[in-house]
Amino acid sequence: MRRNQLTITYPEDDAQQLHQALLLLKRSQHLNISAFCRAAIAEKLERLEKNK
Numbered sequence: 383m384r385r386n387q388l389t390i391t392y393p394e395d396d397a398q399q400l401h402q403a404l405l406l407l408k409r410s411q412h413l414n415i416s417a418f419c420r421a422a423i424a425e426k427l428e429r430l431e432k433n434k
Contacts, residue, residue, distance in 0.1 A: 390419070 392400060407413045 404413075404415050404418075407418070408415055
């Protein structure tokens with residue numbers, strides 16, 4: 383079974399800070415980073431659609 387993949391890029395300056403924040407969440411809250419990012423993107427898209 384194939385899974386769709388999404389790659390997100392961001393400016394190099396912010397890369398380390400974002401990466402560290404996600405790893406901290408993963409360790410402290412046993413967070414699945416992929417699931418977290420999918421939910422965050424879905425939430426943002428929903429808000430954008432709602433504000434149209």
